[in-house]
Amino acid sequence: MGEMALELNGVRARYGSVEVLHEVDLSLRRGSVLAVLGSNGAGKSTLLKVTAGLHPIASGSIRLDGRNVVGWSPDRLARRGVCLIPEGRGVFPHLTVRENLWMATHLGVTRKDAEAMAFERFARLGDRPNQLAGTLSGGEQQMLALARAVITKPSVLMVDELSMGLAPRLADSLYESVRQIAADGVSVLLVEQFARTVLGMADRAAIMVSGRVVIQGTPADVEAHLSSAYLGG
């Protein structure tokens, strides 16, 4: 086993005939936090979808713990410890909070343990177990989505724009939860448009511009290049 939890090499992906990822190389060291930044339409979400098996790649390779996982279905990857919290709401709006947590038990946790873990981390969910997820506030929905990562203890957690549409204070507290998950040894890949919070908690960072990774390095390196990358892209 190498030291990389996740490695992408020369990954290309397209929608129809339009290529949106061009030869992307990216690696996530085991137990570390990697932040991927980029403006609208840079291809960040596509990158995560491809890694979670939701979208096929046209060429290149994706390795999980050194094993090539190209062509794997999303559920198989999930069973192998890949956990994606997708963009927007990562919950089932017409299921209750408890039923949403029940769905997270497909990976082998009992229902009781799942609820105990989730409600311990996010007490606000414990207050409303039978509310429909669709009627939760934006922040509560993100908590419910993150609860899956808390419950399933994945080997790789990928979070797509956790802070989108949330007040900065709330976003900070959600990122605190992510930090705790990372502290348990989970390798984390965070995607954001804006750098502020994530660069602070990342071990490494990368910038994507129109489907390419243009810089990869320490958060300090990346921060130095940030404005030029955004403007020059």
Add this chain to the structure above:
Amino acid sequence: MQQFFSYTVSGMGTAAIYAIAAAGLVLTYTTTGVFNFAHGATSMLGAFTYWQMRFAWHLPAPVALVLCLGVLAPLFGMLLERGVMRYLDGTSETTKVVTTISLMLGLLGLSLWIWNPSASRPFPRFWEGEVLTVGGVRIPYHVVATLAITGFVAIVLWLMLKRTRFGVSMRAVVDDRSLVALNGARPHVISMASWSVGTVLAAMAGVLIAPSLKLSALPLTLLVVNAYAAAVMGKLKSLPLTFVGALVLGLGTEYLRGYQGSLRISQKLMPGFLASVPVVILLVVLVVGRSPLRGQTITRVRETVQRPTWAGSTGMGAGIVLIAALLSDVLPRTDLFTLGRIWGLGIIALSLIPVVGFGGHLSLCQMSFAGVGMVMIQHLGGRGSPLALIAAAAVPAVLGMIVAIPSFRLSGIYFALSTAAFAVLMDRWIFLLPRFRFLGMDWDIFNGGSLDLRRTRFFGLSTEGNRAFFVYGAVAFALVSVAVVAIRRSNYGQRLIALKDSPAACATLGMNIKVAKLGVFAVSAGLAGLGGALYGQGMQSATTESVQFLSSLTLLMVMVVAGLNSPGAALFAGVFLGFGLNNVIFGKLADLVPDRLGWAQGFFDKLGTNTLIVVGLAGLSLGRHPDGFVATRLRPRWDQILARPHALLGIGGTLGVAYTARVAGLIGNWPFAIVTLVVLVFVPRVIIPKGPGANAEDLSGDPEEVMIRASARGH
């Protein structure tokens, strides 16, 4: 009062069966997004299978029930998911509807294949004749059993969906399919389970309802159309509301049947109306239901078909007329008579192009419009008057606008259902009405079930002879196909297509969407009526069967397979269905098979007489190319050939030689037909081995579809 109770009891018995059928429909629709038009056909197949085991093989009833509902039905459901439904993920609603209609035709064909439709198959009720008497009301055992089973089914379904993780996953799929996979659940397993459950419910409904009908394929299949009303009352998603809907439906029908004597309606009008009550309720729910029901709007991802050119379409029209004129010389009279109907059918097929191809509204009732056209010829065309043709177009056009009204608030599958309800209403009631008096006049709409149609005379020019009629039909077809192309090229046509792609955008642009919809339906129904007139005149007599709902579906499927945007496809549909091309092709194949292989001969012979199964299979395999086989495969090659004079010259020359040889009597009709087919279909393949069709397919794959294909491969 006693009477009221006994009507209530039997109404509840019917309601219970509708509830079971509708629950299966709703379950599969919500969990997979596929509205299964083949649900009724599945019920039918279930009933036949049970009959086979119970009454042909004399298995004890419990054994037959367990085998049929506990083993075969779930297996069939899984097979359906694995073989067909899985590939519908992420495709457009049109593709889904087309696929399940194909499946319905295929299953109908299959049952006709296995169970000779002319044999009689008694299917006694469970506990025939045994009755429970409660307070003077006699309740047959089978009703008690049906009610008990339905209650049981309801409880089991409720428990499954609320109290098992499996059931919760089914509901989760409705919200977000890919998130289910991200949770580590296997989406295909969940779909497979819901198809199994849906199939079991369908089969159960079939077994329960078969005894009250004769065991006959088409009525059984269509009876479940009644259950659609219940499902729609549940907005296709709520099981409790679906059960309420079933109750309304069952009781309503039964009370009406019971108390019809006290209504002040002519008794003659009633029988067909009673049979139509469920579809009337379906229409009413669709049209005046509280919130508008919107399915997905039907959008094509990308149009691979170019805008037809004037030169191309007039050229094709002229070519068709010329070939028809030549053929009318060489073909024997009897063939000419049979062939006379291809033009009418072709025009009806053309009528689908504006409404479905350009407008994106799935119309499942074109043959009903055609039937109205025929009726006009019957009543107004007695002396071959051309005016009757005008009526044959005008009356359906008005009717078409009425049918279009639901489209103001319905879209997708819901609108398709409203057209289906209209077609079934025409089949079960209007076309079957006996002679009656109304407004001081005698009405006998379908002439007692069989029309007698005179061919038109145009100011001394008679089309009565088979030769004249054949050429006249070709001219009419050519004119209509040019007219359809004209619509496509006009501003109006552009607007229709824009409307299909983005109704919202058009609304903001200030287009009057309602007028556009009314217009396209008027045009298309008018053309269908005209086509119906010609179709009927071709046959010279017509029965209600030729214009029934099932024929509309068959025609639509053939058009879909061939290509919903192209007049060439309409010609193909006309020839295929009018001339029984299926029979000809497979009949010839059977002749070619050596006598030793008797089973193969029998197989081809059966395929030849079973158009339904062929159309169903073709639809299942080709229905996924939304623009059709002709348009995506043949046309692009031909476009390239037209750009290469020497190839064109070669093809034309070969055809000329073949035709000369035929006229000179050197070869017969069959060699001539085969040479023509080979030249037209296969030579282009050889000349341009990698047809542009291959690229077109690449382009037409929408991202989701590409994704699904890839993830399906991942397994």
